Amino acid sequence: MTYGHRPVMLDEVARLIDAGPGATYVDATVGYGGHAERLAELAGLSGRVIGIDRDAQALEAARRRLSGFGGVVTLVRRRFSEIDAVAREEGVTRVDGVLFDLGVSSPQLSSDERGFSFRGSSRLDMRMDPSQGPTAGELVNELDEAELSRILREFGEEKWASRIASFIVEARRREVIDSTERLVEIIKAAVPASARRGDQHPGRRVFQALRIAVNDELSELRTALEKVPKLLRGGGRVVVISYHSLEDRIVKSGFRQAERGCRCPPDFPECRCGGRPTLRVLTKRPVVPEPSEVAGNPRARSARLRAAEKVEVEGP
Ligand SMILES: C[S@@+](CC[C@H](N)C(=O)[O-])C[C@H]1O[C@@H](n2cnc3c(N)ncnc32)[C@H](O)[C@@H]1O
Incomplete structure (x- = not known):
């Protein structure tokens, strides 16, 4: 069943977020629940998926689709720029993966x-x-x-x-x-x-x-991406699917900045800000859907997926 919206690059998301039993995920754009359903299946009964969306209609559809997972799935109506507060309120301090599948869903578009x-x-x-x-x-x-x-x-x-x-x-x-x-x-x-x-x-x-x-989509994305590294456990993954160049540029530069750590101007002889790398980029180039997926789902045509991994914190 497609529930009116086909999740884009479902297998690539599961592979790059490294989904597995017992893990905790935040699907920051749960929409019609397609990606969340796969994450919940892979996380199993000992896992957890927190789904966020600011659209009440989408959340209602996700609730129906994901009802069979019981307490494994929690759905929250919020902006994803508040991802840290949502996790805190759900009693979660560190997660194994965060997914953003940006933009609007097919039912939103066709309404x-x-x-x-x-x-x-x-x-x-x-x-x-x-x-x-x-x-x-x-x-x-x-x-x-x-x-x-x-x-x-x-x-x-x-x-x-x-x-x-x-x-x-x-x-x-x-x-x-x-x-x-x-x-x-x-x-x-x-x-x-x-x-x-x-x-x-x-x-x-x-x-x-x-x-x-x-x-306010671009500042929503910038704010959320800044908050993600703190939320991930060491080795945890963040996956972002964007649908136009403005979003993709923000993701690419946000990941690069987190990989570099230091925020000092390039002409400083040495780092004075003390910033440390928080992410390692896993996709040097964005992953794009297979032609067969695009043929069956035109919405996937412009999708670009980028993923990064939280750098393990050194020390005692
Ligand atoms: C492309 S759809 C996600 C589809 C979903 N992955 C699925 O498989 O059904 C994007 C969703 O993100 C939501 N969204 C976009 N920006 C948001 C934001 N800043 N905060 C919360 N939800 C947002 C939209 O309302 C929409 O439902």
Whole structure:
């Protein structure tokens, strides 16, 4: 059964997180529970899986899927930037593995109410946790043009950011832009014909940018990655699957920084900060899905997996 969302690179995740009996894992993006199910199977009755998600609908689906594991699985509705607090509240000080499978799930994307997709028409929302924060509609209708343009450029790497921002501001003088369909029409009017004819949907980058801004996705990721080494036992593993270059860059540089330890500027003759390496990178290059997986699950196409291991602490 797929539960509406197929977990990406399931075997690679299990191999790289080194899943086994009696282990404790945090699945920081439990979603529809596909990866968590595999981790719980491998951890067995003496193991533990703590699943975090900020989306109540996803958690409800995960709860149904994982109910057969009883007390092995605990589900928590939180942001993963609070991963340390969640572990503490669950009475866990060190874990064997942490998984992040970033972004949104297929049911979130295909929902008619959530506003994540540039296909179809729904309210411009895009909040993973609909009880918190501004909606995409509020950003589109209220931000000033310069800020809107910055978001589209920085979070969407959108070449036509300033033109699209100016078309949005012009359109909202006459109307409230309240649907994904209307936003797509405005984007299409703003970009040149050549950009409308490319293989990618002209709204893809704008929707990515708004989703990142609405959910504060990049700072969530930076904060969580900083906290992970402290949570892992020596030899424990962290695995991250990202779906666009902005996320992948944060993971790559976060892992590198943890591997280096020292935070002194490169022109310092010797280390003054005393920072020690906390992680060893296991994937010099990102792992990508097999073509057969991509053929069966187009969502896997852009997936990049990176993994690292907690460096054993020396000394008594
Ligand atoms: C790609 S899906 C995970 C799918 C899951 N691995 C599975 O097998 O079903 C990503 C999930 O992470 C959640 N998420 C994204 N950012 C989050 C954050 N900062 N804190 C908590 N959950 C987050 C989303 O709500 C979504 O359910």
